[in-house]
Amino acid sequence: MPVFDPIASAATRISEAREPAFVHVDDSNVAKQKLAAYMKRRGRPPNVLIYLMDDVGWGDMGCYGGGVAVGAPTPQFDRLAAQGLRLTSCYSEPTCSPSRATLLTGRVPNRHGLHRPPMYGEPGGLQGEVTIAELLGQAGYTTQAVGKWHVGENEASQPQHVGFDDFYGFLSVSDMYSEWRDPQFFPEIVYSAARTEWIKNMPFNRCFVHAKKGAAAENVEEVTIPVLSLLDEKWCAYSTAFIERMASEKKPWLLYHCTRGAHFDNYPHEKFLAKSPARHPYKDTLLELDDIIGRLTATLKATGQLEDTLIFISSDNGPHMETWPDAAYTPFRCAKGSTWEGGVRVPGILVWPGMIDAGRVSDGIFDFNDILPTLMGLAGQPERVPTDRFIDGVDQSSFLLAPDGLSNRKYHYYWLMTTFSGLRCGEYKMLLSSTSDDATDAFGTGGFTGILQRHTYPKLYNLYLDPKETHNYLTRKLSYMEAFQVGMRDHLGTFRRFPAKRVMGMAADARN
Ligand SMILES: [Ca+2]
Numbered sequence: 001m002p003v004f005d006p007i008a009s010a011a012t013r014i015s016e017a018r019e020p021a022f023v024h025v026d027d028s029n030v031a032k033q034k035l036a037a038y039m040k041r042r043g044r045p046p047n048v049l050i051y052l053m054d055d056v057g058w059g060d061m062g063c064y065g066g067g068v069a070v071g072a073p074t075p076q077f078d079r080l081a082a083q084g085l086r087l088t089s090c091y092s093e094p095t096c097s098p099s100r101a102t103l104l105t106g107r108v109p110n111r112h113g114l115h116r117p118p119m120y121g122e123p124g125g126l127q128g129e130v131t132i133a134e135l136l137g138q139a140g141y142t143t144q145a146v147g148k149w150h151v152g153e154n155e156a157s158q159p160q161h162v163g164f165d166d167f168y169g170f171l172s173v174s175d176m177y178s179e180w181r182d183p184q185f186f187p188e189i190v191y192s193a194a195r196t197e198w199i200k201n202m203p204f205n206r207c208f209v210h211a212k213k214g215a216a217a218e219n220v221e222e223v224t225i226p227v228l229s230l231l232d233e234k235w236c237a238y239s240t241a242f243i244e245r246m247a248s249e250k251k252p253w254l255l256y257h258c259t260r261g262a263h264f265d266n267y268p269h270e271k272f273l274a275k276s277p278a279r280h281p282y283k284d285t286l287l288e289l290d291d292i293i294g295r296l297t298a299t300l301k302a303t304g305q306l307e308d309t310l311i312f313i314s315s316d317n318g319p320h321m322e323t324w325p326d327a328a329y330t331p332f333r334c335a336k337g338s339t340w341e342g343g344v345r346v347p348g349i350l351v352w353p354g355m356i357d358a359g360r361v362s363d364g365i366f367d368f369n370d371i372l373p374t375l376m377g378l379a380g381q382p383e384r385v386p387t388d389r390f391i392d393g394v395d396q397s398s399f400l401l402a403p404d405g406l407s408n409r410k411y412h413y414y415w416l417m418t419t420f421s422g423l424r425c426g427e428y429k430m431l432l433s434s435t436s437d438d439a440t441d442a443f444g445t446g447g448f449t450g451i452l453q454r455h456t457y458p459k460l461y462n463l464y465l466d467p468k469e470t471h472n473y474l475t476r477k478l479s480y481m482e483a484f485q486v487g488m489r490d491h492l493g494t495f496r497r498f499p500a501k502r503v504m505g506m507a508a509d510a511r512n
Contacts, residue, residue, distance in 0.1 A: 004406065006365075007426040007483050011410040016497065017387055019369075020490070021394035022410060027402035034355060034401050035378065045139070045379040046352065047246070047309040048254045049300070050371070051293055052103070054096065054148060054174070054263040055336060056315035057328030058345050060286055064088075070329050071278025072286040076294035080313065081349045085360040085400060089424075090348025091367045091412045092317050094337050094447065096173060097125075097504065098415075099316040099368055100258075101151045104131040104162075106372030106385070106393035108415055110495065113503030115417040117150060120176060121204030124503040125152010126162050130386045132372050134163030136254045139381045144242050147235045147258035148173065153204055160211040164256070168238045170208040170223060170231075174263040177206060177223035182265065229267040231260045232285075236292045240299045247303035252379075259292065261285040264323035282326050297351075306353055310378065310400075312371065313349040318342045321446035333469045334437040337447025339414035339421040340469055341429075350400055357403050364407025365424065369393035374400070390498040411487040418502065419452060423487050427464040428477070430484045431455065458484075 002009070004024065011020035039045065059066045061074045063081035092099040097117035098109040104126065105112045112129050133143040145159040147169040152158065159167035170177070180199045183190040189199060200206070207219035208231065221227055239257045246253045268275075268284035272291070276283035293313060300306040319328035319342065321335035334340035348366055350356055370393040376382050377397040385391055392413075399405040414421040414431070422431035436450035460474035 005426070006407075006410060007428070007480065009410075015387065017390050018385075019392045019394050020410065021408040022406070024398055024402070024406050024408065027398035027405045030403070031398040031401035031405070035380065035397070038355060039380060042308060044250070044252050046355075047252050047305060048136070048141075048375055048378075049296065049309055049311045050103075050254075050256045051296065051311065051313045052100070052256070052258045053289055053313075053315045054259060054261065055317060055320050055328055056262055056286070056289070056347065057319040057330040058342075058347055059329040059331050061290075061347055063349075064347055065331065066329055068277070070283075071280070072276045072283035072290075074286065074290040076290045076297070077313065077347075077349065080293065080297065080311070080351050083353060083358050084311070084349060084351030084356045085362060087348035087350070087366050088361065088363045089365050089412075090314060090346055091344050091365065092315065092346045093368065094317060094339055094343045094416065096263075096316050097150050100149075101126055101129070102392075103316075103368040103371050104133070104151065104256075105129045106132075106369045106391045107389070108369060108392045108413060110415055110418065110420075110500045111390055111392065111498065113501035114151060115415075115502065116504055117173060118152060118504050119172070120202045121153055121172075122504065123154050125154055125157025127152060127154065127156040127503075129162065130389070131163045132375055133159070133254060133256070135372070135376055135381075135384045136379060137163050137165070138384060139376070139379045140251055141379070142246065142249065142251050142253040143256075144239075144253065145169065145256045145258075146239045146242070147231075148260060148263075149258070155216070158211060158217060160213050160215060160217065165213045167209070167211045167217070168220070169235060169258065170260075171205055171217070174228065174260050175265060176204065178225055178228055178265055178267070181225055185265065225267055228260065229269050232288055232292060233269055233271075235259070236295055239296055243296065243299045243305065244303055247305055252308075254375075257296065259289055261289050262328065264320055264326045266326055280325065282328070309352065310355075310375075311349075311351040313347065313351075314368075315346045318344060318346065318447070320448075322448055324446075332467060334435070335447040338435045338437065338450070339416045339431070340434060340437065340447070341463070341467065343447045344414065352400070356400050360404070362399075362405075362407070364399060365409045365412050366396060366399070366407060367393065367409060367412055370396045370409065390494050411491065413487075413491050416452065418500070420488075420492060422458070423484060423491070424463070425483050425487060427462055428480055428484075429461045429463055429469070430474075430480075430488075431459045431461070431469075434459075460484075
């Protein structure tokens with residue numbers, strides 16, 4: 001059998017409705033044996049803690065080269081990374097809601113339909129999609145969502161109606177509660193009673209809420225700016241209490257904990273204000289996020305659940321550079337909103353003591369849409385992955401559990417809202433379309449500033465030689481075209497049988 005290579009080796013199609021995946025037989029056998037032994041020992045599948053931060057960059061944490069070097073030490077993240085697997089090629093989508101919906105459904109935005117974030121109560125969200133919460137609930141899990149939601153504020157898209165047993169958090173995104181209240185950014189609204197009233201009458205909930213499965217959400221507290229600075233603390237307390245309560249339960253659990261931080265504008269909790277060496281709100285907030293994951297994992301340990309819990313730590317997109325300096329750090333090109341690496345390559349740390357080997361680092365491609373089939377694989381119920389719709393995720397159980405396991409994913413596909421932007425395979429990335437980020441733009445290099453450009457010929461980048469995507473290598477590397485053409489043809493071909501969905505896009509798109 002030829003030696004495996006992510007570009008030269010073919011992926012295997014298991015169904016018309018599934019992304020083809022590599023089958024690493026040895027890894028797969030090891031993973032099955034480990035899982036079977038775990039199930040025999042513990043009598044139930046693992047708990048799952050997803051710790052998803054907002055707009056935190058690939059380069060922010062010490063274990064990714066940031067930390068002390070960028071004025072915000074992250075001892076807890078660094079410690080956890082050393083206890084498990086640190087991914088260097090973990091991919092989100094370019095913005096918040098598309099990423100979150102992809103993580104929850106195992107599908108790319110062109111299928112779940114959230115191409116961009118809904119704002120100020122715009123209708124549309126997860127409604128009609130099947131989520132990890134619903135599937136794990138069917139598999140016997142208690143499912144809890146805490147913190148930021150932002151995948152639909154309409155009732156049918158709220159967490160308690162798409163599979164979660166309980167939700168404690170806000171339905172939208174941090175800046176929507178603050179920007180029209182902060183005289184620094186919106187003086188013309190704050191100092192105008194008429195405009196303030198106009199915003200208040202928009203159809204979004206200005207409170208954070210509590211909701212139980214199937215019931216209406218109840219307001220907990222209005223999210224004023226002083227409340228905003230306390231939210232991550234309040235949400236940490238709620239999740240800590242959940243973890244403590246679950247210790248005596250027989251059922252396994254899913255905790256989907258999404259932080260408020262570090263989305264602009266950051267108003268650090270007073271415990272962390274000016275505590276970072278950078279003495280900057282973004283960096284102070286990062287200290288808090290680091291401290292909170294430390295508290296959650298300490299609670300897991302104190303209650304004897306650490307070795308029974310898979311932890312996934314990540315961020316929903318790259319730095320938001322239009323709000324710099326209240327922004328993250330990435331060593332890659334461009335930012336949130338783009339399909340350059342800076343927009344979509346995010347930290348990814350996976351910890352499960354005794355099951356995932358400590359100290360691993362891998363550049364194998366891992367996509368947010370892999371979470372759903374992977375969790376169902378680890379829960380021992382892969383047959384629950386939906387078959388009535390296309391699932392873009394691949395089961396990465398063997399990547400995680402086998403010592404030095406390899407990624408089962410051949411391609412990552414880049415979508416720039418409704419435009420197919422490109423794909424990555426191995427260390428190569430081909431871009432057909434992208435957002436412009438050069439000096440001819442009005443200002444800045446943020447991912448929301450440029451224009452959509454369709455390249456005359458595809459651009460090909462070698463992400464090992466050129467991680468900043470500055471040297472188009474296509475002319476000297478035409479032999480790679482076959483791998484990219486096959487991947488593109490197969491991926492785009494799936495939309496013929498499983499048509500694209502559009503729930504949330506640009507207004508102009510919606511009229512088409
Ligand atoms: Ca975000």
